[in-house]
Amino acid sequence: MQNLQADYTIERFIETCHEHRLKITPQRVAVYKALVRSDRHPSADMIFQTVKKDFPNISYDTVNRTLLTLAGIGMIDIVEVFGGPKRFDANRKDHHHLHCTKCGEIIDFEYREYANLSVPKEIAEKFQVTGKRVVLKGRCNMCQPKH
Amino acid sequence: MQNLQADYTIERFIETCHEHRLKITPQRVAVYKALVRSDRHPSADMIFQTVKKDFPNISYDTVNRTLLTLAGIGMIDIVEVFGGPKRFDANRKDHHHLHCTKCGEIIDFEYREYANLSVPKEIAEKFQVTGKRVVLKGRCNMCQPKH
DNA sequence: GTGATTGCAAACCTTTTGCACGCCA
């Protein structure tokens, strides 16, 4: 997973914020860093718990609003879930998801063959597609029924 | 959308309930029917509003619990969302989703070419895949930026 | 009859909102 994060730099973060007229605050930087460092699609609360260690005074609200703001400008993603709190992702690489229907975990994977997924013509005409993802559902390693 | 629903019969519903030792109650039948008739991935509350017309005494709880129970035995699906309440789907056909990042709508589509999506070998070894879905993100017809 | 299911109410968790203060540009 480590290499997935190579593309992120704080400089880039600052640049993108400027483009969108967003102020650079220590809180925003901290939230973004925490998200980039995680590979577990954390919820706002998980990020909050992490950031609080360095920023004891930060509020949950700020974390949540920052995540929504960053998602709004496309700097991070909101990940599809099957219930429960929103989960976020700073992984900008083309990747796909395994979803365990038992424990709810969402696991990233990359797969070249999915890169060229075509979009049906009728859809491309009406719908401006900005992202494609394959979601595989099933039971993860830990949740397989034992015999 | 009409044809998507052809496969559903109450007989089948009853049969599956029996297999799983679930009792057939009027509430369960009503909830299931309401879901089958909808093509909009309704939330528990949307189903509740519908069923209430015929069943003024049904409680939101019963609706919600019924949906979770049916999802638990695989008779219906919980649909991936990007925040907000759980959404359900009784469409058992192989289909895929358009997700509008603006209004949040999730739209079904079918596409033959996605039927044969391969699963990476490393994943097939560890992960018991029970479903595959392509999720396209973007702006729907209504939400396209106007010029 | 008996155990599963329902309806109700309270509790819980996440997200949203309004506002005054403080900080970044």
Added chain:
DNA sequence: TGGCGTGCAAAAGGTTTGCAATCAC
């Protein structure tokens, strides 16, 4: 300085839980 962003507190929305009464089998 001006306005955006933060922290706080309250409200709103969705989901879960416990329990007594009821219903399907």
